[in-house]
Amino acid sequence: MDSFYENVSKESLIYLGVTLFCLIFLYWAASVLLKRLGKNPKYLLPSGSFRKLAFPLILIFVSVILRMKSLRDLLNLEDSGFWFRKASTLLFILAMTWLVIALLKIVKKAVIRNYDVGESDNLKARKIYTQFTILERIVIFIVIILAAGLALMSFEEIREVGISVFASAGVAGIIIGFSAQKLIGTILAGIQIAIAQPIKLDDVVIVEGEWGRIEEITLTYVVVAIWDKRRLIVPTPYFIEKPFQNWTKTSSDILGTVFLYVDYKVPFDKLREELTRVLNSTDLWDGKVDVLQVTDSKPNFVEVRALMSAKDSSTAWDLRVHVREKLIVYLQENYPESIARTRVLLQQPDTYENES
Numbered sequence: 001m002d003s004f005y006e007n008v009s010k011e012s013l014i015y016l017g018v019t020l021f022c023l024i025f026l027y028w029a030a031s032v033l034l035k036r037l038g039k040n041p042k043y044l045l046p047s048g049s050f051r052k053l054a055f056p057l058i059l060i061f062v063s064v065i066l067r068m069k070s071l072r073d074l075l076n077l078e079d080s081g082f083w084f085r086k087a088s089t090l091l092f093i094l095a096m097t098w099l100v101i102a103l104l105k106i107v108k109k110a111v112i113r114n115y116d117v118g119e120s121d122n123l124k125a126r127k128i129y130t131q132f133t134i135l136e137r138i139v140i141f142i143v144i145i146l147a148a149g150l151a152l153m154s155f156e157e158i159r160e161v162g163i164s165v166f167a168s169a170g171v172a173g174i175i176i177g178f179s180a181q182k183l184i185g186t187i188l189a190g191i192q193i194a195i196a197q198p199i200k201l202d203d204v205v206i207v208e209g210e211w212g213r214i215e216e217i218t219l220t221y222v223v224v225a226i227w228d229k230r231r232l233i234v235p236t237p238y239f240i241e242k243p244f245q246n247w248t249k250t251s252s253d254i255l256g257t258v259f260l261y262v263d264y265k266v267p268f269d270k271l272r273e274e275l276t277r278v279l280n281s282t283d284l285w286d287g288k289v290d291v292l293q294v295t296d297s298k299p300n301f302v303e304v305r306a307l308m309s310a311k312d313s314s315t316a317w318d319l320r321v322h323v324r325e326k327l328i329v330y331l332q333e334n335y336p337e338s339i340a341r342t343r344v345l346l347q348q349p350d351t352y353e354n355e356s
Helices: 002-039 049-067 069-075 078-112 123-153 156-168 170-179 181-196 268-280 313-334
Strands: 204-207 210-217 221-226 231-235 254-262 290-297 302-310
Touching (some): 123 210
Antiparallel strands (some): 204 210, 290 302
């Protein structure tokens, strides 16, 4: 009898040793492969990729070992097979979930690092970054839900309870579905934003009369950074259902306008030459658009519009402020009579001689 147990223990020890050797070899091969890919410019991976994958890989190997009958034989815990298998299943689900999320983050980092959001012409970079950020959150959400469902379904008791609840709670399910309709619609709106991209990260928008930039996009809400450092929190369906202004939808460059209200005596050619001189003297102008037009006339003044271009919206704002100030100073110093004013005509009343 002792020789039988001794043979069983030797056999279990051999199986366990071979398994450990195979797992260690696989771990070593994965580490070598990832590190080589990290050094190869063709397959350059973000630094620290293997460290992010190492722990979930170890957990997967541990779950495999826990499921082995040889381990229970060596520990003389044959009666605890159910708990070992259950622990192995839960650990494997946890490790795989962790591994998928880590791989997703590595892929995202490897893709978006080729695009610099900080560049002046960053339209493509913002587009890629927005898509990957939203899709990453969607995939993580789905993976976690599936993992939680698999973990719960691994328990026979919970599975039976779930089947009975689903069979007897049709009406409750309909009520819950209607209650969650708005939440589901919000999540679908987030997915639609990721695909159609009416907005992207760092887009300049006007929402609810507020000028700001898209700072964060989630599945349920969007954060707009207002110019005065406030934050406007907007539900994602807003950008699908309601109209709003997006100044950087197709490109980051933008036109700026300055309106002046001047007297009819203003010399338009001189004002046009001054606009060109002001634009050429500042780095805020991108050198593309330089136009001055008379856009309206009123009884007391003439409306003049100066049109100019800049590389992005924030630069356009600074350029408009600069041009407005310089043109007003130019009129004050050179043509003060051209500043708009209200005229009053005083007429001498007729005098009538009293008839004698």
